[in-house]
Every structure is written in structure tokens, then in C-alpha cells.
Amino acid sequence: MLSKKTKYAINALVYIAKNIDEQPISVRRISEEQNISLKFLESILTELKNARVLNSKKGKYGGYSLNGTPEEIHMAKIVRLFDGAIALLPCVTYQYYERCEECIDEETCGIRQVAMEIRNETVKRLKAATLADIIKREKKLKK
Amino acid sequence: MLSKKTKYAINALVYIAKNIDEQPISVRRISEEQNISLKFLESILTELKNARVLNSKKGKYGGYSLNGTPEEIHMAKIVRLFDGAIALLPCVTYQYYERCEECIDEETCGIRQVAMEIRNETVKRLKAATLADIIKREKKLKK
DNA sequence: TATTAATCCTACCAAATAAATAGGATATAA
DNA sequence: TTATATCCTATTTATTTGGTAGGATTAATA
Numbered sequence: 001m002l003s004k005k006t007k008y009a010i011n012a013l014v015y016i017a018k019n020i021d022e023q024p025i026s027v028r029r030i031s032e033e034q035n036i037s038l039k040f041l042e043s044i045l046t047e048l049k050n051a052r053v054l055n056s057k058k059g060k061y062g063g064y065s066l067n068g069t070p071e072e073i074h075m076a077k078i079v080r081l082f083d084g085a086i087a088l089l090p091c092v093t094y095q096y097y098e099r100c101e102e103c104i105d106e107e108t109c110g111i112r113q114v115a116m117e118i119r120n121e122t123v124k125r126l127k128a129a130t131l132a133d134i135i136k137r138e139k140k141l142k143k
Numbered sequence: 144m145l146s147k148k149t150k151y152a153i154n155a156l157v158y159i160a161k162n163i164d165e166q167p168i169s170v171r172r173i174s175e176e177q178n179i180s181l182k183f184l185e186s187i188l189t190e191l192k193n194a195r196v197l198n199s200k201k202g203k204y205g206g207y208s209l210n211g212t213p214e215e216i217h218m219a220k221i222v223r224l225f226d227g228a229i230a231l232l233p234c235v236t237y238q239y240y241e242r243c244e245e246c247i248d249e250e251t252c253g254i255r256q257v258a259m260e261i262r263n264e265t266v267k268r269l270k271a272a273t274l275a276d277i278i279k280r281e282k283k284l285k286k
Numbered sequence: 287t288a289t290t291a292a293t294c295c296t297a298c299c300a301a302a303t304a305a306a307t308a309g310g311a312t313a314t315a316a
Numbered sequence: 317t318t319a320t321a322t323c324c325t326a327t328t329t330a331t332t333t334g335g336t337a338g339g340a341t342t343a344a345t346a
Contacts, residue, residue: 001228001230001231001232002232003234003303003304003305004304004306005304005305006247007232007243007245007254010254011245011254014254015217019155020189024321026320026321026322027321027322028320029319034245034247035244035245035247036245037305037306037307039306039307039308040305040306040307042322042323043306045322046323046324049322050323055323056321056323057314057321058312058313058314058316058317058322058323059313059315059320059321059322059323059324060313060314060315060316060320060321061314061315061316061320062158062313062314062315062320062321062322063321063325064322064323068302075254075257079320083144085144087144088144088145089144089145089150090144093284096282100150101178102147102150102154102177102178102179104177104178105167107284108281108284108285109281109284110152110276110277110278110279110280111150111154111157111218111270111272112159113276113280113284114218114268114269114272114277115145117268118264118268118269119160119266121261121264121268122261122264122265125261126297127255127259129253129254129257133253134253134254134257135253136209136253137253137256137257137262138251138252138253139222139254141250141251141252141253142175142251142265146332146333146334147333147335148333148334150344167292169291169292169293170292170293171291171292180334180335180336182335182336182337183335183336185294186335188293189293189294189295192293197290199293199294200292200293200343200344201293201294201341201342201343202290202291202292202293202341202343202344203289203290203291203292203342203343203344203345204343204344204345205291205292205293205342206292206293207293208322240339254325259302264295277309285312287317287346288345288346289345289346290343290344290345290346291342291343291344291346292322292341292342292343293335293341293342293343294339294342295337295338295339295341296338296340297333297336297337297338298335298336298337298338299334299335299337299339300331300333300334300335300336301320301332301333301334301335302325302331302332302333302334303332303333303342304329304330304331304332305328305329305330306327306328306330307326307327307328307329308322308325308326308327308328308336309324309325309326309327309337310321310323310324311322311323311325312322312324313320313321313322313323313325313336314317314319314320314321315318315319315320316318316319316323
């Protein structure tokens with residue numbers, strides 16, 4: 001399951017992308033429109049800024065804006081940033097690799113192979129799920 | 144990520160399936176062969192028994208045996224039993240459905256649609272990953 | 287019938303993680 | 317100077333995870 005942090009982050013990003021011509025957008029506005037606690041969202045957007053997904057502008061009429069186009073920012077990046085590895089097993093990820101302590105032979109582990117195939121498929125889909133793609137899907141669903 | 148409980152459960156089940164002609168097999172034996180804490184594994188096998196995945200036999204020379212063939216028992220069932228929903232979002236599962244509190248319109252949520260496609264793919268693969276399938280994969284990998 | 291070796295049952299516990307909350311410092315536009 | 321932002325540090329609370337402890341019950345066999 002995605003954590004609330006990840007969900008809030010994606011929702012916020014989609015919101016900014018939808019209102020891209022009104023950037024920068026304040027945390028307050030997003031928190032009100034998206035039903036997210038102000039302070040919690042603040043810490044999330046700070047993380048997104050530190051990860052260079054967002055740019056920030058301080059002071060009055062400041063706020064956050066996308067660092068990149070809605071076609072470039074995708075769910076895989078956001079999920080990894082907040083929830084860590086996408087895979088079902090720690091031995092099946094490049095970015096967060098760790099051996100399963102109880103494992104007897106990683107090379108011939110059947111569970112691992114299944115997990116690897118699922119990871120490949122999932123990562124592919126999460127990478128395809130860019131902000132632009134999500135917005136496009138929503139437009140289609142509204143018809 | 145799968146919890147250790149789930150991983151231990153699958154490992155134990157694969158172990159029993161591999162030694163299917165020696166059933167019933169004791170918790171002690173599995174815990175020693177698979178590097179899993181005895182007491183913890185005991186509670187896991189109890190849950191598997193309550194879920195009718197395993198049968199138990201008490202007393203000397205007792206232990207656990209598969210309730211069903213290795214072709215019938217699959218990873219999806221075990222993951223759901225210990226970790227709950229497989230999907231990335233609570234609004235995308237049949238068995239554990241819950242609305243996302245912060246969600247504005249579930250019907251037209253683009254993130255949800257992505258999560259649904261990933262769930263479908265993942266569940267399909269986890270259902271295909273039966274004990275028999277896992278063992279077959281391991282034999283292939285050993286060559 | 288005593289011994290051995292299993293499961294079964296209840297309760298507890300410690301560490302980590304998730305989900306916030308609090309309060310103020312600093313920056314900027316008008 | 318005022319209003320309104322982000323930025324920064326710290327604390328809190330609840331839940332989940334991964335495990336431990338100790339003994340009761342059951343069954344095979346010598």
C-alpha cells in the first residue's frame with residue numbers, strides 16, 4: 001500500500017500540474033482544495049523540493065512550481081522518494097538492495113523470480129504514469 | 144514490501160511442498176532448515192492452519208501438512224492472509240475496500256486507475272505463483 | 287503408564303514507522 | 317510596515333512489525 005505521504009504528494013503534484021499557469025501555488029491553497037493537513041503537506045512539499053521535483057518561491061505570492069514538465073514527473077519517482085523500494089522483496093531492487101537474511105540461495109530463489117517479474121511490470125507502469133498521463137486519464141473518465 | 148511473516152510463510156510452505164512425502168513436518172524442523180525463529184514460525188503456521196492452508200497433527204511425530212496440492216496453494220492467498228490487500232490503494236481492492244479519505248472523486252481518479260491496472264497484473268502473477276510453480280522455477284534456475 | 291515430542295493457547299513487549307502537530311525564523315511583494 | 321509565503325527544528329501519538337515467554341494439551345511408543 002502507498003503511504004498517505006505518497007498519496008498526498010501525488011495529489012499535490014497533479015493539482016499543481018492542472019493549474020500550471022497559476023504557478024507558484026501555495027501550500028495553503030493545495031491543502032484546502034485537496035483535504036490535506038497544512039503542516040503535514042508542508043513537510044511533504046519540502047521533501048519534493050529537496051528532491052528537485054518542485055521549485056519554491058518564498059514570501060508573499062510565493063509557493064511551489066513544478067521543476068520539469070508534467071510529462072517528465074512520474075509516479076515511480078514519487079513512490080520511491082517517500083515509500084522507498086517498489087519491489088515486494090528487498091533483494092529485487094537496484095536502488096534499495098538488501099539481502100533477505102533468511103534466504104538460503106538468492107540465485108535460485110523462486111519467490112525472488114516472481115517478485116522480480118512483478119517489479120518490472122509495476123515499475124514500467126508507474127513510470128508511464130506521469131502527471132500528464134494521470135490528467136489525461138481523468139479527462140477521459142469524466143466523459 | 145512483503146512482511147517477514149509473509150516471506151516466512153511462503154518459505155515454510157515451499158519447504159513442506161518440497162518434502163511432501165515426509166508430511167507431517169514439525170515446526171522445529173522447518174525453523175532449523177529455513178533460519179526462522181521457532182516461536183515466531185509457530186504462530187505463522189497456526190495462522191495458516193486457521194486459514195485452512197495447512198492441516199496439523201498433534202503429539203509425537205506430529206506436525207503440519209498441506210491442505211491441498213502444491214498446484215492449488217498460491218502466493219496471492221498467503222500475501223493477503225498476512226499483509227492484507229495487494230493493491231497500492233485501499234480503494235482498489237475487493238477484499239479490503241476502503242475509500243481514501245482525502246479523495247475528491249473516486250470514479251474519475253487517475254491515480255486509482257493506474258493502481259487498478261497494477262493490481263490486476265500483480266494479482267494475476269501472484270495467483271500463477273503456486274508452490275508447484277515456485278519449485279519448478281527453482282529447479283530451472285539450478286541448472 | 288511414563289516419557290518424549292509435538293501442537294495449541296494466552297499474554298506480553300520492544301523497536302520501528304507512520305502520521306501528524308507546534309512554534310517560530312526568515313523572506314518577499316505591495 | 318504589513319500580509320503572506322516558505323523554511324527549520326523539535327515533539328508527539330498511534331499503529332504495526334517482529335518477536336518472546338511459559339505452560340497446557342495431545343499423541344506415539346517403550
